[in-house]
Amino acid sequence: MSRLVVRGARVVDPSQGIDEVADLVLQDGLVESVGSAVGGAGSADEVLDAKGLVAVPGFIDIHVHLREPGFEYKETIASGSHAAVAGGFTAVAAMANTDPPNDSAAVTEFILRKAAQANRARIYPIGALTRGMKGAELSEMGEMVEAGAVAMSDDGLPVEDINVMRRAMEYATIFDIPVIEHCETPQLHPGGVMNEGYWSTALGLRGIPRASEEISVDRNIVLAELTGARFHVAHLSTSGALRRVQEAKTRGLPVSCEVTPHHLILTDESVSSYNTSAKMKPPLVTESDRAALLQGLADGTVDAIATDHAPHHADEKAEDFDHAPFGIVGLETAVSLCLDRLVRPGVISLSRLVELMSTGPARVLGLPGGTLKVGAPADVTLLDLEKHVRVDPETFVSRGRNTPFAGWELTGSAAATLVNGRIVWSSAL
Ligand SMILES: [Zn+2]
Known part of the structure; x- marks a missing residue:
């Protein structure tokens, strides 16, 4: 004791x-x-x-890719858990796009066993919405929830089939867990690698229009209203998507969203030197989107800041811009970036940052923590x-x-x- x-x-x-x-x-x-x-x-x-x-209630990052099982050369549950605590996070939620994906109780239990061995941050597995993350058949949500999964998502990929998403949301309501969607409409931008606009034209790179996210956010809000599901927008990046979430909240729908530090701090101008460390999904967008996201932090529309920590091997990111994988790491930079770029200039108060990095994330996923009340973890x-x-x-x-x-x-x-x-x-x- x-x-x-x-x-x-x-x-x-x-x-x-x-x-x-x-x-x-x-x-x-x-x-x-x-x-x-x-x-x-x-x-x-x-x-x-x-x-x-x-001293603040422990920070919780609800969007992390730990890469194990399957991609241990990028990250492991042990290295990711260590990186989390080194960055000030006491808990992280692990996305399901591993190999095999976390679409069964066996994988969920594997993650929790590895997390217990690592013995640093708390790790909350997120289960895949569809079997094999193939977007066709629903996964075994019940057995994964039983094993400890806290939410369902095919993050990394959107669920493109609208009927599959409808049924996934209906199924998730049985377990009262949130459905997290990577909101993207890939048919709109084959081969797109960055935001469609001035910089994609100047650089000669194929663009991803902001509508890609907005169409998906729209569709999923409509489905959430139809099904009564708790719907959470992963890595929201555009002003149009934020406006749609705000409107849904005003109507009382159980819709929430997270934004990443990089979308709060950078714009697509960061791609100008073909820097593959500025290649991620959703892509970095424009200054007016960034300004809208900052406003959303301050006015309460945004529920959480999450890193979308996406480690890749240096050799993969050394490919040319078209071929390098999407994603950047975030666990060990998020706190300093947010303190320096959001709190110091007065965009938000320190207390609001704690809400966005602890209390809010805990509420979105229904996790213990997010508070220092007597009796809390x-x-x-x-x-x-x-x-x-x-x-x-x-x-x-x-x-x-x-x-x-x-x-x-x-x-x-x-x-x-x-x-x-x-x-x-x-x-x-
Ligand atoms: Zn994603």
């Missing part, structure tokens, strides 16, 4: 409206108290001096708002090095990560 006192941090917990210097007492994996009157070391087994740091992220970092992919714990942020100088970072009342990572270690 262990007891850890996190002493003297500024505790920011939007779930309770707390923003004050306090001691946080963690006992047997749960929050025992948050307050100022703990006094001496008392019966604590361990005291963590956190003066000058900020003792999952805590400690932040150092003044720490200066330079993004150096060579120092990443992740096997992936594919980031467009290499060399960026940022202020603010994770200082330590506590899971289940235990320090699983610290910048001092």
